[in-house]
Structures are given as structure tokens and as C-alpha cells.
Amino acid sequence: MKYEVDKNGFYGDFGGAFVPEMLYPNLAQLRDNYRRICETDDFQKQFRDLLRDYAGRPTPLYRASRLSEKYGANIYLKREDLCHTGAHKINNTIGQILLAKHLGKSRIIAETGAGQHGVATATVCALANLECIVYMGEIDMKRQEPNVARMKMLGAEVRPAKSGSKTLKDATNEAIHDWISNPEDTYYLIGSVVGPHPYPDLVTRFQSVISEEITRQLSEKENRAHPDFVLACVGGGSNAAGAFYHFLDEPGVRLIAVEAGGHGVDSGESAATSVLGKPGIIHGSKTLLMQTDDGQITEPYSISAGLDYPGIGPLHAHLFASGRAEFVSATDDEAMEAGRELCQLEGIIPAIESAHALAALKKIKFDKEDVVVVCLSGRGDKDLGTYIDYFNL
Numbered sequence: 001m002k003y004e005v006d007k008n009g010f011y012g013d014f015g016g017a018f019v020p021e022m023l024y025p026n027l028a029q030l031r032d033n034y035r036r037i038c039e040t041d042d043f044q045k046q047f048r049d050l051l052r053d054y055a056g057r058p059t060p061l062y063r064a065s066r067l068s069e070k071y072g073a074n075i076y077l078k079r080e081d082l083c084h085t086g087a088h089k090i091n092n093t094i095g096q097i098l099l100a101k102h103l104g105k106s107r108i109i110a111e112t113g114a115g116q117h118g119v120a121t122a123t124v125c126a127l128a129n130l131e132c133i134v135y136m137g138e139i140d141m142k143r144q145e146p147n148v149a150r151m152k153m154l155g156a157e158v159r160p161a162k163s164g165s166k167t168l169k170d171a172t173n174e175a176i177h178d179w180i181s182n183p184e185d186t187y188y189l190i191g192s193v194v195g196p197h198p199y200p201d202l203v204t205r206f207q208s209v210i211s212e213e214i215t216r217q218l219s220e221k222e223n224r225a226h227p228d229f230v231l232a233c234v235g236g237g238s239n240a241a242g243a244f245y246h247f248l249d250e251p252g253v254r255l256i257a258v259e260a261g262g263h264g265v266d267s268g269e270s271a272a273t274s275v276l277g278k279p280g281i282i283h284g285s286k287t288l289l290m291q292t293d294d295g296q297i298t299e300p301y302s303i304s305a306g307l308d309y310p311g312i313g314p315l316h317a318h319l320f321a322s323g324r325a326e327f328v329s330a331t332d333d334e335a336m337e338a339g340r341e342l343c344q345l346e347g348i349i350p351a352i353e354s355a356h357a358l359a360a361l362k363k364i365k366f367d368k369e370d371v372v373v374v375c376l377s378g379r380g381d382k383d384l385g386t387y388i389d390y391f392n393l
């Protein structure tokens with residue numbers, strides 16, 4: 001089985017580029033150049049320098065001893081929560097902003113749901129001195145006011161998407177319209193391993209620094225480059241893709257993808273795409289997505305704003321269909337309890353997205369010798385309001 005994207009942009013049956021003809025030239029420019037640009041010494045030096053000096057990499061691989069004791073295995077946390085801006089998203093936005101510069105673009109557009117990708121994009125646009133326009137659903141702008149303020153402080157323009165359900169998919173539609181209208185000077189900076197080819201591959205490669213570091217750090221700490229398990233939450237799937245990447249061809253490493261079960265997978269209110277989804281096209285790629293019988297995209301639900309996406313990236317659809325990764329889900333309640341447990345056992349307040357990955361520790365049977373890596377995708381500061389309401393703090 002192959003897990004790299006093929007030359008047509010497919011992972012097995014999933015992927016491709018299903019976009020309006022008007023976008024063919026933009027995508028072709030990106031597709032025909034990204035590998036070459038990203039592999040130059042010049043690009044690699046700029047990327048590596050910024051990851052180190054600006055984002056704060058390598059992030060620690062921390063052996064969580066109390067968590068390890070509780071679950072009877074050697075549990076390590078990959079501390080993406082310690083990255084600048086509080087999550088793994090900065091790895092991708094640094095990579096893409098450099099790519100945009102190399103392609104000679106002067107204007108950056110992005111879409112955002114919870115606002116985390118918008119903030120990471122506004123951050124690198126300030127750094128690179130490029131104009132930044134972020135599309136965000138009008139309802140999301142109200143729900144995520146602090147992130148709207150952050151983007152504005154960073155000099156970005158936030159444009160409300162007022163159509164449809166006024167959430168992420170509407171913001172995505174508006175960003176695509178903008179791109180069609182401004183094909184020459186504009187770069188569309190996508191925030192996860194979703195979208196038309198080559199975005200899923202591009203974003204996976206930038207995020208793969210996570211598993212590259214895990215390999216090196218485990219070699220030092222455990223005298224072995226490969227863990228027995230890697231656990232990561234999946235919204236679109238970028239932190240999971242990055243944490244899995246260097247282990248995809250190592251069948252001894254069990255890859256566990258954790259989706260948001262919301263109020264329960266069968267409750268009608270969840271975001272457990274692999275179980276509930278069927279093949280369809282979203283955001284320009286063929287993948288698994290939650291939809292009605294007549295093909296309308298279903299509104300997803302999760303307590304965690306970063307996981308309530310109705311699809312998963314095509315790589316993950318392939319990992320699911322091929323059985324290479326195991327997909328489990330954690331409900332809101334399970335994630336919130338796992339989040340509190342990490343706070344009180346290890347003194348780390350996780351993002352609620354990351355707490356879903358932690359909740360999966362309860363669902364797996366470990367041997368005492370097992371080496372388990374959990375990708376702690378982000379920190380919980382942004383989620384304090386949700387923790388306060390949930391636990392009556």
C-alpha cells in the first residue's frame with residue numbers, strides 16, 4: 001500500500017482537484033512548482049530558521065510520568081502546544097507564506113472557522129509584510145471574538161461570510177470566489193490537509209516536521225526511532241498527518257486518529273466523519289464527508305471548534321479505507337474529562353481538540369513496555385471559557 005499522493009493528486013480513491021475551470025491556472029502554477037521550490041536549499045534554510053527561531057521548534061517530547069503510571073504504558077506528549085500562537089498551525093502557515101513569497105504573490109487570503117488558522121495566517125503575513133484577508137462566517141465571528149481581535153491587531157482584514165449557515169463552509173466558498181477574481185497576485189493559504197491537490201500534500205509535508213522530530217527525540221530517549229502508538233485528533237487532519245507521516249510505511253507503528261463524537265456518534269450531533277461520512281466532494285477534493293442522502297453537506301457538531309469540520313483530508317480517508325490508521329471517536333464529555341485529567345496529573349491545560357486525543361488513551365489496551373506518543377496539538381488558553389461553563393468553575 002502507498003500513502004504518498006500520486007501524480008494526479010490521489011491517495012487511493014481520494015483526493016484530486018475538483019475546482020471551477022477558472023482556478024486551473026492558479027492550481028497548475030502551485031502544483032508544478034511547489035516540490036521544486038520547497039526542496040531548494042534557500043527555501044529549506046528559511047523554513048528551518050523560522051521554525052527554530054520564530055515558532056520555537058523543536059517542540060519538546062515530554063514523558064508524562066503520572067499519565068504513564070495511570071494508563072500502564074510509556075506515554076509521551078509531543079508539545080505542539082508550546083509553539084508560537086499556541087498550536088501546530090504555525091508550522092504550515094510559515095511554510096506556505098514562504099512559498100507565496102517565492103511565487104511572487106503579494107496578497108494572502110484564508111478562511112477560518114474557530115479563528116485559529118486565521119490568527120496563524122495573520123501572524124505570518126505580518127512577519128512577511130504581505131496583505132492579509134481572512135474570511136470568517138458571521139456567526140463564527142461572534143462566537144470567537146478574541147480571535148477576531150487578534151487578527152485585527154496583527155493587521156489583517158476579517159471579512160464576514162454572510163451567506164448560508166454563516167460558518168466555515170460559507171467562509172471557504174467566499175475565499176474561493178476571491179481567488180477566482182484575483183488569480184494573479186493572490187495566494188490562498190489553506191489551514192489543514194484539505195482542499196484540491198496539491199494542498200493536502202503541501203500541508204502534510206510542512207507538518208511532517210512533527211514526526212521527524214519524534215523520530216529523533218525517541219532515538220535519544222528510548223533508543224528506538226519508532227513508537228508503538230501515535231495518537232492524534234482529526235479535524236481536517238493536519239496535526240495527525242504531521243504526527244503520522246514518518247511512520248506511514250512502518251506497519252509496526254499503530255496510528256490512532258481520534259474524531260469528535262460530539263454528543264455521541266449516533267446522536268445526530270457529532271463530527272465523526274469516518275464513521276458517518278460517505279465519499280463526496282468538499283473544498284475541491286474527493287473524500288469522506290458527512291452528507292444527507294441527496295448529497296447536502298451536514299452541519300457537524302463538536303464542543304471543540306477546531307474539530308467540527310464535516311470532512312477529513314483525502315490522506316485520512318485513504319488511511320481509513322485501507323485500514324492503515326484506526327479511527328476512534330471521543331465524545332464531548334470524554335474529551336472534557338481527559339482535558340481536566342491532564343491539567344491535574346501533569347499541570348498542562350490542553351486545547352479541547354487535543355483533549356480528544358488524550359481521551360482515546362482509555363480506549364486502547366497497552367502493554368507496560370509500549371511507547372505511546374500523543375500529539376498535544378494546542379494549548380487550552382483559548383478554551384478557558386468553555387472549560388469554565390462545562391465545569392462550573
Ligand SMILES: *Cc1c(COP(=O)(O)O)cnc(C)c1O
Pocket residue numbers: 086087088089116117191192193233234235236237238239240306307351353354377378379
Ligand atoms: C485547528 C486545530 C486542530 C484541528 O486541525 P487539524 O488540521 O485536524 O490538525 C486540532 N488542534 C488544535 C489545537 C487546533 O487549533
